Amino acid sequence: MEHFVTEQIALFLFTRTGLPCEILPDLQSPVYAYSERRKQYDAKRILEYLDRWKGSGKIIAVTDVDLYVPILKYVFGLAQVGGECTVISQYRLHPLFYDAPPDEALFLDRIKKTALHELGHSYGLTHCRSKRCVMFSSTRISDTDLKMDFFCPTCAELFLWHAHKHDVPASEEC
Numbered sequence: 001m002e003h004f005v006t007e008q009i010a011l012f013l014f015t016r017t018g019l020p021c022e023i024l025p026d027l028q029s030p031v032y033a034y035s036e037r038r039k040q041y042d043a044k045r046i047l048e049y050l051d052r053w054k055g056s057g058k059i060i061a062v063t064d065v066d067l068y069v070p071i072l073k074y075v076f077g078l079a080q081v082g083g084e085c086t087v088i089s090q091y092r093l094h095p096l097f098y099d100a101p102p103d104e105a106l107f108l109d110r111i112k113k114t115a116l117h118e119l120g121h122s123y124g125l126t127h128c129r130s131k132r133c134v135m136f137s138s139t140r141i142s143d144t145d146l147k148m149d150f151f152c153p154t155c156a157e158l159f160l161w162h163a164h165k166h167d168v169p170a171s172e173e174c
Contacts (some may be wrong), residue, residue: 005111007090011171012112013119016150017159019058030065043067043078043087050085058122059085060115066091069115074141076138077114086118100172110141120155123162130153 003023010021033045041063050059067075067089077088095103095108116134126133131143133152138144151159 005108009060009062009112010043012149013060015114016116017163018118019119021060022057024053026058028063030063035068038068038114039066040068040074041065042068043089045073045079046087047078047083047085050087051080051083054084057084058119061085062090062111062115062118063087064090072151076144077118077159077169078109079118081121081126082124083122086115086122088114088118088163092141106145109149113144113147114138114147116151117147120151120159123159125155125158125162126149128152130154 006023010023013019013021030046030049032049033041033043035042040158046061046063046067047151050061053059054076067078067087069075069078075093076092077086079086088106088111090111091097092112095101113134117138120135125135127137130136130152131146132145132148133155134150135152135155136143136147138147150156
């Protein structure tokens with residue numbers, strides 16, 4: 001299922017942004033980022049690790065471990081704002097995590113939104129005030145579920161501006 005998920009993310013991001021996506025081989029499990037005290041994985045340490053591969057375009061790492069940053073209990077993903085690396089976690093996106101029945105469509109919807117959100121950050125976008133925009137901050141899974149799977153008009157324009165600034169031929173259909 002892992003490759004199916006990354007293929008779905010790549011196809012979705014290409015559809016939404018026009019940016020080509022290459023699926024790289026699996027990386028090692030992020031044991032280097034594990035916190036025994038929290039029983040979670042430090043997302044910032046994973047970004048530092050991914051930073052070794054920068055230079056070949058944006059990197060979106062997908063993991064199944066539970067992520068955190070020191071000031072939050074958990075995160076669905078993390079990006080270097082204006083940087084090249086992002087990491088997203090499937091862990092809290094599965095309906096089963098919330099004691100709901102399995103729902104592959106809902107899971108894929110959540111992971112696609114999370115990937116587009118973090119990609120937006122990597123192009124310099126900050127959180128949007130519109131609760132329906134994919135760039136709205138998701139502090140709860142209900143925030144993710146409420147969001148659209150695309151940028152609001154303002155964020156779409158900013159994304160295109162940042163992509164053009166980086167000489168990336170982004171689609172006009174964000």
